[in-house]
Amino acid sequence: MALKPRINLKGYLIGNGATDADYDLNSFVPFAHGMGLISTDLFEDVSAACHGTFWGKVNDVCQENIDRVRWVELKDLNTYNILAPCYHHPEVQETAFVNSSLPSSFRKLGETERPFPVRKRMAGLSWPLGLPVSSGHVTLWPELGGKSLPCTSDELATIWLDDEDVRAAIHAKPKSLIGSWELNTARIDYIHDTGSMVEYHKKFTAMGYRVLIYSGDHDLCIPFTGTEAWVRSLGYRVVDSWRPWHFGGQVAGYTQGYDHNLTFLTIKGSGHTVPEYKPKESLAFYTHWLFGEKI
Incomplete structure (x- = not known):
């Protein structure tokens, strides 16, 4: 009799993960202001026009302010790590929306007479220009005509x-x-149909799984502020108040623990792919967490 393999799942770790459109997409403007990337005047203008909602179906004045933040003030930053250099690929700017294999209506979404490019209809429909949290096919960069990811x-x-x-x-x-x-040239027919992940996290933590949600604190793609907000939204009691964690005698980030074995942790100075930017610190907190030790 053949034995069926059994996975003895104890918990899971997720780093800078796209989780919920409302939390993730609404966090980039406050994050940009908090990091000193946009002026207080612009932040106040956007906040007043958008009433705290910085994506989706918003009024025209709000959208123009969002476009100014995203496509004017932040366009030359490396989205995945605002501290990292931005490698410019002129061919991407020239061909990103000129792929003749795409329908004309899709290719012309970014064209407008307005001073700032309006691409709000594409936000949430494609990974390159939004997040793959909305239902439907996730459009990848090769489908937009460019082989290179911006700034990388x-x-x-x-x-x-x-x-x-x-x-x-x-x-x-x-x-x-x-x-x-070659980078990212294969066609992947990826369909997203699960929506927000918040309820899944609530379900798994309630079942007793140990969970570590960590964020590189210089990631503009999935800002830590949005991740921290949805973690807090679970409503769990704080059992380990916000404090620094250390590596090599230095502050390596900050952490806060909740009941139901849930921990939120930031990695100071890291971008979207934390082990890439902070490998030693990553190994340290991975090891402590996997062995059930205090980080």
Whole structure:
């Protein structure tokens, strides 16, 4: 009799995860102001026009202010880490919305006579220009006509993944057979149909699973402020008040613990992919959490 494998799940960790459109998409304007990326005057203008809602169906004045923040003030920043350099790819700007394989109505969504490009209908419909939290097909960058992600560089990744020893180690065919590695060129037919993840987190924490939600605090893609807000929305009692956690004798971030074995943690100076930017600190808090030790 064959034995069925059993997963003895104890808990899970999620870092800078897209969770809920209301929390995630509404957080980028307050985050930008708090990080000193936009002026207080602009923040007050946006707040007054938008009444605290910075995405979705908003009035025209609100949308113009949002567009100014996103497409004028923040356009030259690396969305995934505001401290990291922005690698400019002119071909992306020129071809991102000119892919002839796309319907004309889709390609012209960004065209407008207004001083700021209006792309609100695309927000939430595609990962590159919004978040994949809304239901439906998630549009990826190759479908928009560009091979490069804005502000990112794949130069080092290409060198590493084209190394024949690396390719052999990950069981990839030699470059002579399949060519050089390329970033994000494959078509992935990804459909999102689960909506907000908040109720799932509430369900799993109520079932007793240990959960660590962590955020690089310089990620503009999924700002920690939105993540912290939905964690607090679960309504759990604070059992470990907000405090710094340390690595190498230095403050490495901040954390707050809740009942139901839920912990929220930030990593100071890190972007969207925390282990990439803070590998030593990541190993430290991963290890402590996995062994049930205080971070």
